[in-house]
Amino acid sequence: MSALTYSSRATTHPTEVGRNLLSIIAEKQTNLCVSLDLADTEKILSLLDTLGPLICCAKTHVDILPFSGPDAISAFTDRLAALAKQHNFLIFEDRKFADIGSTVKAQYGGGVYKIAQWSHITNAHSVPGPGIIAGLKEVAQEVGQPRGLLMLGEMSSKGNLGGGEYLQKTLEMARGDKEFVMGFIAQCAIPPQDGEDWIVMTPGVNLGSKGDGLGQQYNTPDLVVREKGCDVIIVGRGIIGAADPKATAEEYRKAGWEAYEKRIAA
């Protein structure tokens, strides 16, 4: 795990999106990424307007939103981008790409969502092999804006096939493109080698629940950030399902930040 501060890593991280994310985290003192798994665009946008100052990143699943057509999609993503600018957070479309390079290229850049146009970060499974990274990178380069990729190395859900040897092989794949792959979705820190710095973003975080009855497993911010050395906590229902999302997000922000401060001090 990294004993370095977010602010020092913000100057040295090999990817531009990584440097941007780390400097937002350091500046706003928040390692909280909120997961907006809601089927209502207005609710997402108004939540983000409220939670914006408390988060470093907003994670979306754009394909669960019931859009009336392509214009509604671009209206939503334009407003999302404006909020990200206003409150200084990054957008992470949790698309979990999982196909061959040529197919993910079409999915990332095209279709109705045009994810690469508006999402700073996306993620991919390593199952198809390194071609998935190459395909996504071609789109990122065409867009000409900073874009970063997280590889899924281990999931939070019970019985998932990640971790262990799978995570190790995913890491070897990521090493093939250290300027585009900024880090991992994983449940533990990824030990760096020769100047590497992998940002680990960790879902399955909740202060009041152990799971959801559909395989999700939760840990606390303290466990994932202080003990396991992860960098960003991803919290969905713990915040968006709370009676007071703003006060609850502040609890998570504080818990995640204190866990980081303890890790750095250790």
Ligand code: S5P
């Ligand atoms: O391993 C994973 C990877 C991801 S990206 N486990 C996850 O739960 N996720 C996502 O994180 C999942 O798709 C959902 O959007 C979010 C967790 O939501 P929560 O409501 O359980 O906090």
